Amino acid sequence: MTQATARAPKAQRREPAEIFRLVLSYAVLILVTLAFLAPLLWMLSTSLKPNFITTRFPPQWVPAQLSNEGYAALLGPNSQAPVFRWFLNSMIAASAQTLLILITASLAAYALARMSFRGKNLLFGIIIATLFIPPVSLIVPNYLIVDMFGWLDTLWAVIVPGAAGAFGVFFLRQFFISLPRELEEAALIDGANWFQIFTSVVLPLSKAPLATLAILSFLTNWNDFLWPLYVLFNAPNFTLQPALGILQSSYTTNYTIIMAGGMLATVLPLVLYIFAQRYIIEGVSRSGLKG
Amino acid sequence: MTTGQIGQAGGAPPPPLEEASRGRRKPTDAAPLTPYLFLAPYLVLFLVFVVAPAIYGLWISLHNWDYLLPGKPFVGLQNYVDLFTPNSTTSGPFWNSMEATGKFTLYSVPLLLVIPLLIALVLNQTFPGRTFFRAVFFAPYVLGVAVVGILWRFILDPNVGLLNYYLEFIPGVPENIPWTTALPWAWAALVIPTVWWTLGFNAVIYLAGLQDINPELYEAAKVDGANGWQRFLNVTLPGLRPVLFFVLTVTILASANMFGQAYLITQGAPGNETRPAIMYIAEHGLRQFQMGSAAAMGYVLALVLALVSVANFTFFRYRGD
Numbered sequence: 001m002t003q004a005t006a007r008a009p010k011a012q013r014r015e016p017a018e019i020f021r022l023v024l025s026y027a028v029l030i031l032v033t034l035a036f037l038a039p040l041l042w043m044l045s046t047s048l049k050p051n052f053i054t055t056r057f058p059p060q061w062v063p064a065q066l067s068n069e070g071y072a073a074l075l076g077p078n079s080q081a082p083v084f085r086w087f088l089n090s091m092i093a094a095s096a097q098t099l100l101i102l103i104t105a106s107l108a109a110y111a112l113a114r115m116s117f118r119g120k121n122l123l124f125g126i127i128i129a130t131l132f133i134p135p136v137s138l139i140v141p142n143y144l145i146v147d148m149f150g151w152l153d154t155l156w157a158v159i160v161p162g163a164a165g166a167f168g169v170f171f172l173r174q175f176f177i178s179l180p181r182e183l184e185e186a187a188l189i190d191g192a193n194w195f196q197i198f199t200s201v202v203l204p205l206s207k208a209p210l211a212t213l214a215i216l217s218f219l220t221n222w223n224d225f226l227w228p229l230y231v232l233f234n235a236p237n238f239t240l241q242p243a244l245g246i247l248q249s250s251y252t253t254n255y256t257i258i259m260a261g262g263m264l265a266t267v268l269p270l271v272l273y274i275f276a277q278r279y280i281i282e283g284v285s286r287s288g289l290k291g
Numbered sequence: 292m293t294t295g296q297i298g299q300a301g302g303a304p305p306p307p308l309e310e311a312s313r314g315r316r317k318p319t320d321a322a323p324l325t326p327y328l329f330l331a332p333y334l335v336l337f338l339v340f341v342v343a344p345a346i347y348g349l350w351i352s353l354h355n356w357d358y359l360l361p362g363k364p365f366v367g368l369q370n371y372v373d374l375f376t377p378n379s380t381t382s383g384p385f386w387n388s389m390e391a392t393g394k395f396t397l398y399s400v401p402l403l404l405v406i407p408l409l410i411a412l413v414l415n416q417t418f419p420g421r422t423f424f425r426a427v428f429f430a431p432y433v434l435g436v437a438v439v440g441i442l443w444r445f446i447l448d449p450n451v452g453l454l455n456y457y458l459e460f461i462p463g464v465p466e467n468i469p470w471t472t473a474l475p476w477a478w479a480a481l482v483i484p485t486v487w488w489t490l491g492f493n494a495v496i497y498l499a500g501l502q503d504i505n506p507e508l509y510e511a512a513k514v515d516g517a518n519g520w521q522r523f524l525n526v527t528l529p530g531l532r533p534v535l536f537f538v539l540t541v542t543i544l545a546s547a548n549m550f551g552q553a554y555l556i557t558q559g560a561p562g563n564e565t566r567p568a569i570m571y572i573a574e575h576g577l578r579q580f581q582m583g584s585a586a587a588m589g590y591v592l593a594l595v596l597a598l599v600s601v602a603n604f605t606f607f608r609y610r611g612d
Contacts, residue, residue: 029413043438054451058456108334132597134547134593135548138344138345143576144351164333225437262438269433280433
């Protein structure tokens, strides 16, 4: 704000020195940005060229020869890798877990935000404390519990346990507390019960934070690597991320195929990001303001 | 630390409804069971997949728990004792991997504190296109670590990678740097992709913090004749203190949880020098099925990280008051 007011009068009559400074700042910024994006562009470019060009120098950023051999090897009828299955598995797991988180976290967060009951602060304290436990420290007992349910090597293992994370509860409770109470109180006096208030007053007011939580949860599950790597065993049951490890070790130097796999795992998050950027960035920055 | 956060998170003034409920019931009070019904679905998940594992893990860690063997004899604290006995089978590799985690954290955290702050300071100016640049710097964060891993494994390949190709043009830089197989290069091979991947996350958090600083403070500092650097030291940094604490804590935890990069880029090479604790625990417990000692290692790791978080908290509380 300060800068804006300070700069406004100058903007009317720009001196050459200032124009030069402005052009220079933009040039630097654009160069840095391009370098920053280069790895992504390289993945895209590599996935679109025949493999024999991928390791040629000087590197062809714009392939002289386009080829779909990478994508065809993964998605074509003779594919050795069940990529469609992986994609579908990731889709199912991420959607199901997101739904589970939205339902359970919003109900719990509402109780923690609005209702009074014994042990509330202690309970909330315990839930939040788990945000600081590295999940991997419990990987062994969690594995055995999932085993008891008979969920090893099934999608249940990558859907249910992760939904116990505390982030959703924490995030939605913040928002519910900030809502004005008047609407809820009016509805209560009109004879609505708490569940009706929750579904017909609170949830409709919470579309933005619910959307944010949904997108963040979906991305987290979609991108999870460590846990599915150890609880899924057979290739057809894999989700996309751990499957990329398989592609890397089985196609070692066929970079076209490996990068095509990377692109396939990236397309959905990237599209989601482009269209829902505001929700994602706001969700992240809001989570930081609590510190 | 947690209590401090809750205090702020729930910082709204005490809700009048709750005050009233201590005396007489108002129509707006919930029936005694209602809160528990709302909590039930989440609490079931929380109990089964967070609380139960935390307790069950302790029980497992007291046994010689080999998943593949029928007998799982009780061994008391032996798994823990072994971890602290210099020549036992587990203590060497475990502390070696803890050291790797520590080194990675030490190398990556300073970069992840400073570079995103610089980016946030630039993006905090008002100029056309700033939302676009913010979006660009955040973009890699939406990728999975597996994508980051396979992509950078290719870029850092000693023979066919882009990085070595471009480095050849810089005089004085050694040729064919073995990024993924030799030290100290292997650390760079883990740190560079991590910084690239997550700097946008920290930058966005810094940016929100910067926008919360009262602009009048800058005006006042200017009136007092403070130059840009002095304003940064005396207005910006103090204003960012809570955000800095958050970023530091989250970044340390994230670095200590590094796994995919090591798994896909260096595979722990050379030797097991870059194999982080998490990778060793997961391999030891879930590939070699030595679950008792792996569970014990999980708790030692969690304890170390908790101590680090407490140290951060103490440091930030005593500084700047």
